[in-house]
Amino acid sequence: MPKLRNRSHHPVLVIGTGIAGLTSAWVLAQAGVKVLLVTKTSDPADCNTFWAQGGIIYKGTNDSAAKLIEDIIHAGAELSNEEAVRALAIDGPKVVRKLLINEMKVPFDKTDEGELDLTQEGAHSVSRIIHAGDATGRAIEISLLNKVKKEPNIRLLTDMTAIDLLTTHHHPRDIQVRYGLANECVGAYLLDNRTREVYTVFADYTVLATGGAGQIFLHTTNTKAAIGDGVVMAHRAGARIMNAEYVQFHPTALYDKKANHFLISEALRGEGARLRNQKGEYFMEKYSPSLRDLAPRDVVARAIVEEMTVSKDDFVYLDLASSYNGDEPIPERFPNIAKACAEIGVDIESEPIPVVPAAHYFCGGVLCNTSGETTLPRLYAIGETSCSGVHGANRLASTSLLEGLTWGYHAALSIRGKLHRAGPEAGSAGRRSASVRRSPMPGMGVLGSSAIQSIPDWKQPGSLNLEDPALILQDWTTIQHTMWNYVGIVRTYERLKRAFADMRELGNRLTKFYHESPVSKDIIELFHGQNMAAIIAQAALKNPESRGAHFRKE
Numbered sequence: 001m002p003k004l005r006n007r008s009h010h011p012v013l014v015i016g017t018g019i020a021g022l023t024s025a026w027v028l029a030q031a032g033v034k035v036l037l038v039t040k041t042s043d044p045a046d047c048n049t050f051w052a053q054g055g056i057i058y059k060g061t062n063d064s065a066a067k068l069i070e071d072i073i074h075a076g077a078e079l080s081n082e083e084a085v086r087a088l089a090i091d092g093p094k095v096v097r098k099l100l101i102n103e104m105k106v107p108f109d110k111t112d113e114g115e116l117d118l119t120q121e122g123a124h125s126v127s128r129i130i131h132a133g134d135a136t137g138r139a140i141e142i143s144l145l146n147k148v149k150k151e152p153n154i155r156l157l158t159d160m161t162a163i164d165l166l167t168t169h170h171h172p173r174d175i176q177v178r179y180g181l182a183n184e185c186v187g188a189y190l191l192d193n194r195t196r197e198v199y200t201v202f203a204d205y206t207v208l209a210t211g212g213a214g215q216i217f218l219h220t221t222n223t224k225a226a227i228g229d230g231v232v233m234a235h236r237a238g239a240r241i242m243n244a245e246y247v248q249f250h251p252t253a254l255y256d257k258k259a260n261h262f263l264i265s266e267a268l269r270g271e272g273a274r275l276r277n278q279k280g281e282y283f284m285e286k287y288s289p290s291l292r293d294l295a296p297r298d299v300v301a302r303a304i305v306e307e308m309t310v311s312k313d314d315f316v317y318l319d320l321a322s323s324y325n326g327d328e329p330i331p332e333r334f335p336n337i338a339k340a341c342a343e344i345g346v347d348i349e350s351e352p353i354p355v356v357p358a359a360h361y362f363c364g365g366v367l368c369n370t371s372g373e374t375t376l377p378r379l380y381a382i383g384e385t386s387c388s389g390v391h392g393a394n395r396l397a398s399t400s401l402l403e404g405l406t407w408g409y410h411a412a413l414s415i416r417g418k419l420h421r422a423g424p425e426a427g428s429a430g431r432r433s434a435s436v437r438r439s440p441m442p443g444m445g446v447l448g449s450s451a452i453q454s455i456p457d458w459k460q461p462g463s464l465n466l467e468d469p470a471l472i473l474q475d476w477t478t479i480q481h482t483m484w485n486y487v488g489i490v491r492t493y494e495r496l497k498r499a500f501a502d503m504r505e506l507g508n509r510l511t512k513f514y515h516e517s518p519v520s521k522d523i524i525e526l527f528h529g530q531n532m533a534a535i536i537a538q539a540a541l542k543n544p545e546s547r548g549a550h551f552r553k554e
Contacts, residue, residue, distance in 0.1 A: 004157060004192075006457065009202045010036040012415055013187060015162050015230065016209030017041075018049035019137075019401055020383030022144040023099065023408030024207050024372075024415075029153035031416045036201065037154050038190060040161040040521065041225050045141050048211050048222055048384065049401065052137025053265035053336070056401040058096050060118050060128035065089040067125055075123040075296045075396035076363075077548035079243075081389020087370045087410075088390050092402045095409045096130075104143040108132050121270040121397035122294045129398050134265055134334040137401065159193040161521045162229060165206065165237040165379065166455055174454035183238055185379035186451060189458045193521045198458035204422075205378050205415045208234060208366060209408070212384040213247075216533045217359035218484035221253050221263040227525055228532030230385035234366040235535060239376040242387040243364030244539035245550040248395050249489050250360030251275075251300035254353065255315035256344040261358045264318060264337060266397045269293045271333070273320035275300070276352065277307045283316075298394045298549045301357040305489050308356075317352035357489060361400060363391040363549060364539070372411030380415065382407040393548025462516035472526055478506060479533050487537050491552045496541040503534040 014025045017039040025037045041047070057068065068089040073080045100106045108130045109117040120127040132139035148154055169183040187202040210230030214222025235241050252268075252275075253261040269275075274293050276282045287303040288295035295303075304316050324330055330349045331338045341348050366381035368374050368388055374381050381387075383404035390403050486499035507530050514527050546552045 004190075004199050004201075007200045007202070009452075010034060011203065011419060012036070012205050012207065013038070013201060013203035014207040014209060015039075015188065016047070016211060016383070016385070017044035017145070017156075018047040018209060018211055018383060018404060019140055019144065020385075020404035020408040021207065021209030022141070022148050023405050024209065024382060024412045025154050026144065026148055026151065027409055027412035028416060029148075029151045031412070033153065033416060033419060035154045036157070036203070037148070038157045038160040038162070040159065040193065040229070042159050044156060044158055045145060046223055046225060047141070048226055049137045049404070050141045051221070051223065051263065052140075052401055053134045053263055054121055054267040054270075055119065055129035055131030055136045055398050056096060056100070056140070056405070057092060057128055057398050058116065058118070058130045059093045060126040063126050063128050068128070071123060071125050072390065072396045072399060073392070075394055076390075076392025077394055078392070079547060080392035084370055084389040088399070088403060088406055091410070092406045095406050096402070099405065099409065100140060100143070104140075104147060106132065106139050106143045108136075108139070119267055119270050120294075121266045122300070123291065123296045123396055124270075129267070129270070131267065134267065134336050140401065161191040161193055161524055162210070162233060163189040163191055163198065163458070163519065163524055165233045166200070166202070167237050167376070168451045169238065171456070172451055172454035173456060174450060177451045177454050182377060184377045184451070185237060186455070188233075191519060191521065191524065196518070196520060198519065200455065200457045202452055204419065205380060207372070207380040207382060207411060207415075208385045209381075209383050209404075210385050212362040213532045213536070214359040214362070216479055216483050216529050216536070217247075217488070218480040219253065219261055219356065220359040221250055221261055222359070227529040228362070228535075229525075229528045230381065231362075231365055231535065232528045232531040234374065234376065234379065234381060235531070237376055237379070239374045239379060239381075240367040241364065241535060242367040243389075243393070244536050245543050246363035246391070246393045246548055247359060247487075247536060248297055248361040248363055248391075248549045249301040249357045251297055251304055251357050252318050252353075252355040253358035254340060254344070255356045256354070262340045263360070264353055264355055265334070266297070268318060268320050268334065268337070271320075272323040272325040273318050274323050275304065276317050276319055277311055278313050278317065279311070283307055296394055297360075297397070298551065301489050302551060304355075304357055315354040315356045318355045319352040320348055321350050321352065361391075361395050363387070363393065363395055368407070370410060371414035372407050373414065380411045382411050393550060460518050461514065463518065464516050466513060466517040467520055467523060469522075472522055475506065475510065475526055476529065479503070479529055483533050483536070487533075487540055489551065491540055491550070493541075493544075493552070493554055496537060500534065500537040500541050503530060503537055506530050507534055
């Protein structure tokens with residue numbers, strides 16, 4: 001593939017290749033819009049979507065949008081954005097049918113009668129989850145990627161790390177441009193991880209789909225890339241961030257260092273698995289008498305922590321073998337989980353699974369509406385990077401894939417409409433509309449020329465080669481232990497105050513380091529990780545109310 005040209009213009013820049021980013025790029029491309037799709041990983045499938053196990057919400061027998069709305073709002077501790085929840089409940093299943101079932105032909109499991117197999121997960125009132133074994137995310141990711149890679153309107157680039165969003169208030173050298181009242185996002189600086197070249201990439205619309213931030217915690221189910229890049233860049237650019245204190249901890253990650261906190265899907269509890277302590281006692285009745293093991297994730301995670309605290313044990317057990325109520329043999333229903341457990345010597349057909357909670361999903365993010373638009377014009381945020389308000393204070397199981405798909409779809413429709421209104425050729429042919437001033441840069445699209453011309457190329461902040469792997473590792477250790485111990489499942493005012501102070505002090509040191517050394521992927525990620533930790537710690541410190549995934553014990 002030809003090398004990316006510096007100071008290039010693209011109708012749409014999409015950053016991230018999970019379900020949200022791929023969906024947005026695909027729908028835009030199908031409408032004839034040229035899309036630059038980038039990921040900082042070498043493999044575009046290296047994302048949280050790929051590892052999502054349980055499934056995606058569709059619609060169950062005797063189900064309704066009203067029932068799903070009620071379940072989402074209840075799981076979100078009554079803090080969800082009702083408009084967003086309605087949009088998800090009404091439009092989500094339609095998009096699943098249109099894109100995943102009809103267009104992508106995702107191989108979802110079927111019953112013997114040829115119908116989609118439906119399962120139930122925690123806090124759902126009915127069985128409405130469709131799945132592909134216990135690797136639903138993988139099936140969706142691969143199906144989308146296969147389509148995207150063959151689409152001529154999409155240019156997919158790997159090993160490209162986003163450094164910073166370009167805005168008309170921050171970057172232009174022309175003071176006349178910076179006097180403008182409207183601050184707009186006009187692209188991003190992108191680092192080629194292999195060559196360390198930094199490209200100035202302009203776009204009429206930029207879509208953040210960079211995923212979550214689990215890696216800033218010591219224990220997480222997230223991939224290595226999930227450090228909150230998109231949220232940090234949007235925050236720095238002036239976009240509003242909301243609900244950052246609500247970090248959902250998945251109750252059941254496999255307890256074994258070799259397994260790297262492999263996720264044990266909530267679907268196991270949906271099909272009968274029960275939690276018990278090392279004394280053999282089932283304990284969820286004490287914490288949620290009605291829902292028991294199918295209680296919302298925050299309730300289950302705190303229950304496990306309480307049991308571990310009292311017993312001083314390092315883990316509890318998830319017992320599937322004694323109470324499985326599924327139709328398929330366990331190894332066929334959960335092949336990947338069975339394999340991961342077998343690798344550490346656990347046979348899930350006859351033995352309980354050792355589990356611990358781990359940071360799993362970021363319910364907050366860049367505030368967006370039902371089309372993915374943010375408070376910064378020309379910037380969209382979708383998927384886990386965004387805060388649509390669907391999840392409120394705690395995410396309902398299997399809403400994450402559905403939200404990424406639905407918001408990716410509607411963001412694409414919104415952008416397509418804006419490009420069309422700006423001129424019929426603005427997005428597809430790469431030519432400017434008649435209303436835009438002439439520019440020496442070909443393919444200016446709907447952007448004006450003054451801002452673009454006055455934004456300089458990236459200048460390396462320093463020439464000292466200060467990149468020491470040992471120092472970077474130590475700083476990451478500080479971030480992850482601080483966040484786990486002070487901003488984890490159970491929080492206190494003193495812990496949060498200490499966490500924010502420590503992250504601010506580390507930030508001061510890293511800012512100096514960042515400004516003295518040539519940029520690299522490792523330095524950018526460390527800088528973004530520290531910033532993300534500070535954002536979450538500060539939000540948690542400011543909110544004294546315990547709700548959902550934000551639990552304060554004074």
